[in-house]
Amino acid sequence: MSIIVHHLNNSRSQRVLWLLEELGVDYEIRHYQRDAVTNLAPPELKAVHPLGKSPLLEIDGRVIEESGAIVQVLCERYGNGKWLPRQGSDDALRHLELMHFAEGSAMTPILLQLYTSRLGEAAAPLQPRIAEQLAAHFGYMEQILRPSGHFVGDDWTGADVMLSFPAEIAVMQGQAGSLPKLSAFVAAVHARPAWQRAREKGGAYFNM
Amino acid sequence: MSIIVHHLNNSRSQRVLWLLEELGVDYEIRHYQRDAVTNLAPPELKAVHPLGKSPLLEIDGRVIEESGAIVQVLCERYGNGKWLPRQGSDDALRHLELMHFAEGSAMTPILLQLYTSRLGEAAAPLQPRIAEQLAAHFGYMEQILRPSGHFVGDDWTGADVMLSFPAEIAVMQGQAGSLPKLSAFVAAVHARPAWQRAREKGGAYFNM
Numbered sequence: 001m002s003i004i005v006h007h008l009n010n011s012r013s014q015r016v017l018w019l020l021e022e023l024g025v026d027y028e029i030r031h032y033q034r035d036a037v038t039n040l041a042p043p044e045l046k047a048v049h050p051l052g053k054s055p056l057l058e059i060d061g062r063v064i065e066e067s068g069a070i071v072q073v074l075c076e077r078y079g080n081g082k083w084l085p086r087q088g089s090d091d092a093l094r095h096l097e098l099m100h101f102a103e104g105s106a107m108t109p110i111l112l113q114l115y116t117s118r119l120g121e122a123a124a125p126l127q128p129r130i131a132e133q134l135a136a137h138f139g140y141m142e143q144i145l146r147p148s149g150h151f152v153g154d155d156w157t158g159a160d161v162m163l164s165f166p167a168e169i170a171v172m173q174g175q176a177g178s179l180p181k182l183s184a185f186v187a188a189v190h191a192r193p194a195w196q197r198a199r200e201k202g203g204a205y206f207n208m
Numbered sequence: 209m210s211i212i213v214h215h216l217n218n219s220r221s222q223r224v225l226w227l228l229e230e231l232g233v234d235y236e237i238r239h240y241q242r243d244a245v246t247n248l249a250p251p252e253l254k255a256v257h258p259l260g261k262s263p264l265l266e267i268d269g270r271v272i273e274e275s276g277a278i279v280q281v282l283c284e285r286y287g288n289g290k291w292l293p294r295q296g297s298d299d300a301l302r303h304l305e306l307m308h309f310a311e312g313s314a315m316t317p318i319l320l321q322l323y324t325s326r327l328g329e330a331a332a333p334l335q336p337r338i339a340e341q342l343a344a345h346f347g348y349m350e351q352i353l354r355p356s357g358h359f360v361g362d363d364w365t366g367a368d369v370m371l372s373f374p375a376e377i378a379v380m381q382g383q384a385g386s387l388p389k390l391s392a393f394v395a396a397v398h399a400r401p402a403w404q405r406a407r408e409k410g411g412a413y414f415n416m
Contacts, residue, residue: 050348051313064301068308073301093272093281100276103312105259108319115320115334122330126323140258 003027004058006048008041009034009204012067012165013055017202019071019161021194023078029201068099068162075158083157091153098151102162106141109133110169138170138179145181149188164189172206211235212266214256216249217242217412220275220373221263225410227279227369229402231286237409276307276370283366291365299361306359310370314349317341318377346378346387353389357396372397380414 005020007013007029020027032042032054046052049065056063057070064070075083085091112130116123141151141163148154151163167186170176176183189195190208199205213228215221215237228235240250240262254260257273265272265282272278283291293299320338324331349359349371356362359371375394378384384391397403398416407413 050351051344053313062298062301064305066305066308066312068312069301069305072304090270093270093277096280097272097274097277100274100308100311103308104274104276104315105261107312108316111316112320112323115337116324119327119331119333123327125327125330129323136259143258 001026002058002060004030006030006032006045006054006056006058006063007202008032008045008054009202010206011041011054014198014202014205015161015164016055016057016067016070016074017198018164018189018192018195019074019083019158021198022156022192023074023083025074025078031203066103068103071158071161072099082155085153085157095152095157095159098159099162102159102166106137106163106166109137110166134173137166138175138182141167141170142179142182145185149181149185160185160189168206168208172208209234210266210268212238214238214240214253214262214264214266214271215410216240216253216262217410218414219249219262222406222410222413223369223372224263224265224275224278224282225406226372226397226400226403227282227291227366229406230364230400231282231291233282233286239411274311276311279366279369280307290363293361293365303360303365303367306367307370310367310374314345314371314374317345318374342381345374346383346390349375349378350387350390353393357389357393368393368397376414376416380416 003020003025005013005016005027007017009031017029032045034040035042041052041054043052045054045056049056049063051065053065055067055070056065057074058064064073085095109130112126113134116126116130145151146154150156151159164186167182170179171183171186199208211228211233213221213224213235215225217239225237240253242248243250249260249262251260253262253264257264257271259273261273263275263278265278272281293303317338320334321342324334324338353359354362358364359367372394375390378387379391379394407416
């Protein structure tokens with residue numbers, strides 16, 4: 001079996017490395033660097049997938065796109081019954097919702113903020129709406145974190161892996177004070193030996 | 209069994225009505241209207257879900273969030289073996305990817321365009337990047353449409369339902385000429401009697 005992660009520095013693909021380390025699966029990393037000026041992914045990624053995005057996971061030559069699909073597949077194939085709730089349970093439905101929420105909802109205001117920040121002052125009219133949406137989504141994540149410190153049930157699942165990225169962004173934006181549960185969640189993720197191994201292998205990842 | 213769609217006019221929830229009509233399931237629509245000035249969802253939706261978004265599907269009192277989760281659940285529970293590829297097949301993996309692609313990737317440049325359009329000329333520096341991303345995502349959708357006119361396999365699946373929304377936007381933006389397969393896909397969706405029933409029940413839906 002051959003597993004390759006097409007990995008972009010400072011990107012959402014860092015969490016795929018974390019999950020692979022948790023699962024104890026052998027894999028290879030192909031590193032891609034963002035353009036120093038534009039911060040965009042390099043054109044080499046387009047040779048792997050027409051959209052030129054990361055992460056992309058290659059299992060025995062089949063390239064899998066979309067973080068949500070990659071995390072789901074890894075948990076199903078290599079989780080040995082862990083990392084996913086029991087099929088048919090209400091937790092499984094909750095897991096499905098949050099797997100879609102992570103990219104389909106939580107990332108939207110984050111990307112809006114990232115893009116419009118390049119406009120500087122000119123984006124001021126949009127800032128209240130974006131700030132309100134960021135607060136709503138981060139606040140929702142804070143609210144739904146369970147007493148166990150996980151997003152679904154009482155153990156780690158793929159949803160925690162998916163939501164670790166927007167959670168890290170909330171903390172990086174200095175919101176740890178108003179989001180204590182989310183901040184503790186990020187600290188717990190970063191305390192995992194698997195996360196630390198992935199961090200070492202992944203290369204540049206913000207200031208974490 | 210009680211099924212309620214919390215439905216916002218001119219929104220992604222129109223496709224949930226389409227799917228329910230295809231599946232022949234009884235359901236009730238609760239209508240919500242966008243604010244005439246801000247175009248935002250009304251605060252009443254927050255009583256159903258803290259993020260105040262649509263669509264939300266309520267089955268026997270359990271509110272399900274995220275279009276991708278809603279469509280997946282409806283296909284699983286009421287599809288009678290249709291609307292989803294056979295479990296474990298490569299088409300099932302492709303379906304999983306595209307269920308995430310629809311909101312996790314295709315909608316991102318669409319939402320960026322929608323938001324930054326409110327800035328008028330001030331957003332000009334972002335326009336080339338947004339236009340390039342729209343072209344890339346719509347072009348990818350055009351490229352992967354299969355000879356059968358579907359996104360996965362040779363029959364309708366949940367992925368077609370999910371992708372119908374960004375496909376409609378591509379056509380509404382006047383790109384039908386350069387995206388003939390995507391344009392034919394939208395025409396085929398709109399020719400479905402189930403889509404037409406849903407269109408009638410849903411209320412305002414752009415100029416379609």
